Amino acid sequence: MFIASLYSDYYKRLWSWYSTPHVAKGGGATRVSVFQRTHEERQATENLAHNQKALMEIYLLSFSEELVTSGLSTFGYVSSGLAGIRPAILLTAFNHMVPETPCQRAVSMEPCNLTPPQGLKCRDKPANEEDLARHIKVCEDFKDGVKFFD
Template identity: 40%
Template sequence: MPRFRAELERLFPDKETVFHHLGNYLFNPSNQAWGLITRFYDAYLARADERIGLQVRVFNTKASPIPLVAKQLLKCTQSEGILPQLQVSTKVTNNTSSTKTKAVLIGSLYREFYEEMKYEYWTRASVDVHQASHEESQNSESNSHNMKALADIYLLSLCDVLVTSRWSTFGYVAQAIGRVKPWILNVPNTNYSGDRLPERACRRAVSMEPCFHYPPSYDMKKKVVVDGEVGTGPPVVHCEDVSWGLKLVNGRQIERLG
C-alpha cells in the first residue's frame, strides 16, 4: 500500500536483497536439517576452490526428457564457462597447482543428472560431482522429504555459481538466500522444439530476487490498484523466465535492460 512505501524504502534500500534478508530471517532449519547441511558441506564442498550448484527442475519428463535436459545443462555450463570444455581423451588428467578445483552440486529429484555429469567429468580430477538427495518424485506430505529439500536449498545457496531452472521456486529461494545471481536454464520442451535443443541454453538473471508468478494488479507508475496487466517501473520488471511475472531490480539494472 502507498502509505507503507516510505518505510519499505528505508528497510530495503537495495531492492535486490529484499528476499535475501527476509528469507534468512524467516527460514530457520531445525538442528536435524542443519546437521544434514553441515555434514554434507564439510565432506564434499568445503575444500573446493569453487562451488557450483546446478538446480534442475523438470515438471514433465515426457515433454522434457531427462537425457535432453542433461544435454542442455551441459551445453549451458560449458558455453558460459561455468565448467571446462570436455576434450576427447582416455587419459585421466591430474590436478596441477594452477588448476582450480570445482565441486559441483546437483540439486534435482532425479539421480540421472548426477550420473550424467559424473560420467562426463570422471576424467577431470579438478571437477567433483555430488548430489545430496534424489527423491525421484515430490512428496510434500513427508517431513523427511521436506527436510531433504530444505537441506538442498541451503547447500545450493552456499555455492559460488548457480544454474537454476525456469519457473522453479526451489531455485528462487536458493539464489536469494545465497545472494547469487543465477544462470537460468532454458529447459527444452519437445512439444515446441522436437528433439532439438533451444539455441540459447541459458541466460543470466538480471537480479537475485525471485519471480512473483502471479502478482497483484498494482500499477507501479500510477501507484493504484488496476484491472488487467500490471504496469512495470522502478523497481519492478517482468521476469526472464515467466513473462507475466514480476521481480525486483535496482535502478541500474533497469537501465541495462532498456
C-alpha cells in the first residue's frame, strides 16, 4: 500500500493497523506492506524540491492497480488519468457532515474540472448542449464541477 500525503500520521496509523498479520478466510495469515515516500508535513509550492517530490509521488501513484483518493485531490485526478483507472473517491465531509455514501467509484478516469467554462463554442459556433450533456456529468466530489465520461 502506497500512501501519498503531506502528513505522516496517515502512514503511521495504517502501518500500525497492517503491520500485524491478519488471518484470511482460508486460514492463512496475510501481511500488507505500507509505504510513504515523503511526508513534508506542510505545503511548500514555492520550493522546487517540494514540487519535484510531489510530481514523483503522483507518478508513483499512477502505477496503482487500485486507487483510493480523497475528494478534490489533484494528486488523485492526475495519477488516475496517468494510470488509466477509475479511482474510488473518499467524498469530502462538508460542514463536518460525512456523506451518506462516503466512498464512490468515479464514472471515469478523467479529472474534475472544478471551474467549468461558460458559453462553450466549437469553431466559433455555440456548442450543442444536448450533445455535450451526453458526455459530461457533475463531479462525484464537487457539485459545481464537471467531468467527461464515455
